[in-house]
Amino acid sequence: MAGTDYRQAASQIIEIVGRDNIMSATHCATRLRLIVKDKDKIDEKKLEKLPLVKGTFFNAGQYQIILGTGIVNKVYDEMESMGLKTLSKQEQDEIIKKQQKGVKRMMRTLGDIFIPIIPVIAATGLFLGLKGCIFNDNVLGLFGASTAMIPDYIVTLVNVLTETAFSFLPAIICWSAFKVFGGTPVIGIVLGLMLVSPILPNAYSVADPKSGVDAVMAFGVIPIVGCQGSVLTAILTALIGANLEKKLRKVMPNALDLIMTPFVVMLVTFLIVILGIGPVMHVIELGLVDIVEKLVHLPLGIGGFIIGATYPLLVITGLHHTYTMIETSLLANTGFNPVITLCAMYGFANVGTCLAFFVKSKKESVRQTSIGAMLSQLFGISEPVLFGIQLRYNLKPLIIMLCTSGLGAAILSILNIQSNSYGLAVLPSYLMYIYEGRQLFWYFVVSVFSVAFCFAMTCMFGIPKEVTVPDEEEENDMPSVQNTGVMDSAESAVREKDPQEEQYQGDKATLEISSPVNGKVIPLEEVKDPTFSQKILGDGVAVEPADGTVKAPVDGTVSVAFETGHAVGITAENGTEILIHIGIDTVDMNGTGFRMMVRDGQKVKKGDILVEADLEEIRKAGKDTAVMVILTSGEKTGEIRTGQTGACRGTVCTAM
Numbered sequence: 001m002a003g004t005d006y007r008q009a010a011s012q013i014i015e016i017v018g019r020d021n022i023m024s025a026t027h028c029a030t031r032l033r034l035i036v037k038d039k040d041k042i043d044e045k046k047l048e049k050l051p052l053v054k055g056t057f058f059n060a061g062q063y064q065i066i067l068g069t070g071i072v073n074k075v076y077d078e079m080e081s082m083g084l085k086t087l088s089k090q091e092q093d094e095i096i097k098k099q100q101k102g103v104k105r106m107m108r109t110l111g112d113i114f115i116p117i118i119p120v121i122a123a124t125g126l127f128l129g130l131k132g133c134i135f136n137d138n139v140l141g142l143f144g145a146s147t148a149m150i151p152d153y154i155v156t157l158v159n160v161l162t163e164t165a166f167s168f169l170p171a172i173i174c175w176s177a178f179k180v181f182g183g184t185p186v187i188g189i190v191l192g193l194m195l196v197s198p199i200l201p202n203a204y205s206v207a208d209p210k211s212g213v214d215a216v217m218a219f220g221v222i223p224i225v226g227c228q229g230s231v232l233t234a235i236l237t238a239l240i241g242a243n244l245e246k247k248l249r250k251v252m253p254n255a256l257d258l259i260m261t262p263f264v265v266m267l268v269t270f271l272i273v274i275l276g277i278g279p280v281m282h283v284i285e286l287g288l289v290d291i292v293e294k295l296v297h298l299p300l301g302i303g304g305f306i307i308g309a310t311y312p313l314l315v316i317t318g319l320h321h322t323y324t325m326i327e328t329s330l331l332a333n334t335g336f337n338p339v340i341t342l343c344a345m346y347g348f349a350n351v352g353t354c355l356a357f358f359v360k361s362k363k364e365s366v367r368q369t370s371i372g373a374m375l376s377q378l379f380g381i382s383e384p385v386l387f388g389i390q391l392r393y394n395l396k397p398l399i400i401m402l403c404t405s406g407l408g409a410a411i412l413s414i415l416n417i418q419s420n421s422y423g424l425a426v427l428p429s430y431l432m433y434i435y436e437g438r439q440l441f442w443y444f445v446v447s448v449f450s451v452a453f454c455f456a457m458t459c460m461f462g463i464p465k466e467v468t469v470p471d472e473e474e475e476n477d478m479p480s481v482q483n484t485g486v487m488d489s490a491e492s493a494v495r496e497k498d499p500q501e502e503q504y505q506g507d508k509a510t511l512e513i514s515s516p517v518n519g520k521v522i523p524l525e526e527v528k529d530p531t532f533s534q535k536i537l538g539d540g541v542a543v544e545p546a547d548g549t550v551k552a553p554v555d556g557t558v559s560v561a562f563e564t565g566h567a568v569g570i571t572a573e574n575g576t577e578i579l580i581h582i583g584i585d586t587v588d589m590n591g592t593g594f595r596m597m598v599r600d601g602q603k604v605k606k607g608d609i610l611v612e613a614d615l616e617e618i619r620k621a622g623k624d625t626a627v628m629v630i631l632t633s634g635e636k637t638g639e640i641r642t643g644q645t646g647a648c649r650g651t652v653c654t655a656m
Helices: 003-017 044-048 072-081 089-099 102-134 137-141 152-167 169-180 185-195 203-207 231-251 254-295 302-317 319-334 338-360 364-377 383-390 396-414 427-433 437-462 615-620
Strands: 022-027 031-036 055-059 062-066 216-218 222-224 490-495 510-513 519-523 539-545 549-551 556-561 567-572 577-584 594-596 609-613 624-631 636-642
Touching: 003 031, 003 044, 003 072, 022 072, 031 072, 044 055, 102 152, 102 169, 152 169, 169 185, 169 231, 185 231, 185 254, 222 254, 231 254, 231 302, 254 302, 302 338, 302 383, 302 396, 319 338, 338 364, 338 383, 338 396, 338 427, 338 437, 364 383, 383 396, 396 437, 427 437, 539 636, 567 609, 577 609, 615 624
Parallel strands: none
Antiparallel strands: 022 031, 031 062, 055 062, 216 222, 490 510, 490 636, 519 539, 539 624, 549 609, 556 567, 567 577, 577 624, 594 609
């Protein structure tokens, strides 16, 4: 197609969408992505009738126009030459964030802060769960042992594994939040470490009347306490510090900026937090103690419902550790602890939330987050569920969980169920009720009910639409795929269509294409991305790679080598155009984990290395590693011929 045709296509798109309606434009391997003022003003039917347009949809704040590889960049270039505002993907993402307001913006911000740190929190949760199960006298007693018999060095090593992440949680949160708020992350992590400095009185010790540790009084009236476990304080610290830093960078002389800006940011932010926000939180904590003690004794399960429904909110803010004082007092005076019982159903409700998202979601990244969060929650760590799911999606899952937690707590309160210990949650928590059969039985029944009830309610009312539909673009979450064949010694025939009859012309029209990677065949029809599975861009297959070396599947010329390394277009010697797309959502990585080995216009032979992809890096980023092989020039795929495994569904070929 001549350049004037691409210009005509660009002009037609601008006319239909509306020049004044387009705020900015960018593109990926196959799609033109526009930020528009009003998507309802676009005549989609007219737009989809354009010769080069293969489909349209609106997602993630962007109007997506599917053009195909090798076409989209040419149309984009023409739009840019016509004076349309064009941006990089990163710049466009920032605009989308700024357009979001209110609760939606808050949820996205919380998600951006916590998603990077959820794996560490979840892993620590598993460590804590194993510790709670194994380092328990009731369990060890079954083997004639006790915790007193465990060597000190083992206890020390285990404590390092289980306590480090949560001891320094504010520092981890400050580091991530500083990045989100546009500050320097290293300043954030230092401020976070200040909040939990061992020089300050430990918040948990201050909350325990037996510890003998009291808050330090500044000016005789302001209590100074460490901020261990205080999520809200850490986020506010980052918000204040990052915004102060950005303002100082604008006015600080260049000669002083390197030293003085961090100095002022850390000094001012620390004093505001430790002498202002921290003391306010401390006063709130003391007030909560009085309130909870009164609620525990309310009749008809009313107090139980209130405690059960509000406890998760205290976990979000980091105020839940104040319950330690109440629990310790109750155990010392009565030998029982009803408070932890009333709070416990929250963890089981979270398990129901995770199961619901795993079952109903069509996005592989959400399913993986759900399983990881559930494994963590089973051993008492709830942050991955809270910030990875419930606060991330429209608050409905959170509201359902709060109601479930309150209902379960109310039932346990009416039944007078109470533990004889504290510190164990979800699976290990059953150990606190084995002292009496009735206690264990009803605790088990109500806990299972809480899981089932929250699961059912979340499935019916709490699953957002955005996770129930297949991924619609490569920049979204991972698609689920099914392996249907093994590519060992497999070989594919891709037949060109006859220009007159579009019929196969036998072996003379056959182009053999080798797989770009070692791996397993995934039929394109089963990939849960309509752009690929419906073959909008062309026929082809996908491969689940066994390694990250991506090679040329045919002899030809590189038509497009994307700077991000996630996709390569090749024109075979007979004119067949092939798109090799590495992973789904990998353009978001902005080149991290990819090393492009070729350039536009380069001649390649079958087997030449195109891209070196770090599969582990891709997985760590939460992306799918599947490699798509698409025939974008319209040819149809033939059958796979194998020497070992027989005929396989789909089309791809021998790995080199």
